[in-house]
Amino acid sequence: MEMTFRWFGSKYDSITLEQIRQIPGVRGVITTLYGSTPGEAWSADEVNALKAEVEKAGLKISGIESVNIHDDIKTGAPTRDMYIENYIKTLEVLGKAGIKMVCYNFMPVFDWTRSDLAKKRPDGSTVLAYDQSVIDKINPETMFASLDKKSNGFVLPGWEPERMARIKELFEAYKPVTKEKLFDNLVYFLKAIMPVCDKYDIDMAIHPDDPAWPVFDLPRIITNEEQIVKMLKAVDNKHNGLTFCTGSLGTNPKNDLCGIIRAAKGRIHFAHVRNLYHEAPGKFEEAAHLSADGSFDMYAIMKTLHDTGFDGIIRPDHGRTIWGEVSMPGYGLYDRALGAAYLNGLWEAIEKS
Numbered sequence: 001m002e003m004t005f006r007w008f009g010s011k012y013d014s015i016t017l018e019q020i021r022q023i024p025g026v027r028g029v030i031t032t033l034y035g036s037t038p039g040e041a042w043s044a045d046e047v048n049a050l051k052a053e054v055e056k057a058g059l060k061i062s063g064i065e066s067v068n069i070h071d072d073i074k075t076g077a078p079t080r081d082m083y084i085e086n087y088i089k090t091l092e093v094l095g096k097a098g099i100k101m102v103c104y105n106f107m108p109v110f111d112w113t114r115s116d117l118a119k120k121r122p123d124g125s126t127v128l129a130y131d132q133s134v135i136d137k138i139n140p141e142t143m144f145a146s147l148d149k150k151s152n153g154f155v156l157p158g159w160e161p162e163r164m165a166r167i168k169e170l171f172e173a174y175k176p177v178t179k180e181k182l183f184d185n186l187v188y189f190l191k192a193i194m195p196v197c198d199k200y201d202i203d204m205a206i207h208p209d210d211p212a213w214p215v216f217d218l219p220r221i222i223t224n225e226e227q228i229v230k231m232l233k234a235v236d237n238k239h240n241g242l243t244f245c246t247g248s249l250g251t252n253p254k255n256d257l258c259g260i261i262r263a264a265k266g267r268i269h270f271a272h273v274r275n276l277y278h279e280a281p282g283k284f285e286e287a288a289h290l291s292a293d294g295s296f297d298m299y300a301i302m303k304t305l306h307d308t309g310f311d312g313i314i315r316p317d318h319g320r321t322i323w324g325e326v327s328m329p330g331y332g333l334y335d336r337a338l339g340a341a342y343l344n345g346l347w348e349a350i351e352k353s
């Protein structure tokens with residue numbers, strides 16, 4: 001298991017590499033060319049510069065989160081092959097730089113969705129939260145603007161302003177895209193990129209849909225065990241794998257998180273491990289990583305990862321905002337560092353017992 005920490009780059013993150021280097025057990029970062037737009041081919045110069053910056057701080061790039069997928073690939077537009085070519089070029093650049101894990105998602109229009117970016121918890125911390133009854137009243141076209149106001153001035157990952165400016169057009173483009181079509185488009189994409197992944201030994205790790213059900217009538221396909229197994233089987237290559245994200249799959253209490261780990265055994269290339277507190281169906285808020293603070297049994301999750309032979313990259317996921325920190329919502333230093341320490345502690349105890 002390789003404990004890592006997400007870092008958005010010196011231009012975008014409030015946290016420095018020097019701070020990350022001092023979190024016990026963390027030697028790798030998960031990062032991206034954050035200023036890039038989905039669909040463009042990344043340049044070797046930019047990737048190598050990022051790599052050099054990280055290595056200078058005594059860390060390494062353990063993986064990329066995310067190389068985002070252009071909407072034309074998701075909708076299956078005639079231009080998709082051109083964007084897939086660019087994706088392949090990006091993977092080649094990453095492969096040559098020795099970066100071998102790429103996280104991405106196949107969610108239409110929006111990446112993760114929340115109704116509140118700063119909900120107060122009883123301990124005074126604030127967290128990201130979701131309430132379906134609030135979402136049902138929101139006009140998706142104005143949702144970005146309302147969330148952006150609460151983002152502390154940071155560009156939220158997956159909510160790039162350039163894409164959000166075209167939101168009407170995006171909704172139109174997805175109108176004819178059924179769940180089945182979206183799945184076929186994912187398979188088309190994966191089949192096209194597998195040769196370059198085989199060549200450079202790059203593990204692709206699809207991120208589950210967050211929350212794990214359709215939002216704003218847009219289809220969602222990576223939501224439960226059945227869909228994950230279907231996706232892994234449709235392109236049965238070890239480089240086609242999963243980001244096992246507890247906070248996304250766990251939004252639906254019907255999902256058996258440990259069962260999903262067992263079902264995807266050997267194909268989990270990346271794990272996002274965090275806790276949620278379920279208030280009611282369709283209503284949850286994020287919590288500290290500690291089992292007792294939320295609804296998940298974090299020991300059981302780590303133990304199942306361990307016992308199924310998980311040997312991949314892991315990171316603490318969204319943290320609460322605590323101790324007066326001002327950061328990108330969910331991505332402060334303090335609570336995620338506590339999360340990393342806690343997960344490392346669980347892992348050490350599991351290994352020694």
Ligand code: DNO
Pocket residue numbers: 065066103104105111112157158207272318330
């Ligand atoms: C949210 C993240 C997601 C994730 C993407 C992967 O905080 O977990 O934005 O990075 O879905 O492509």
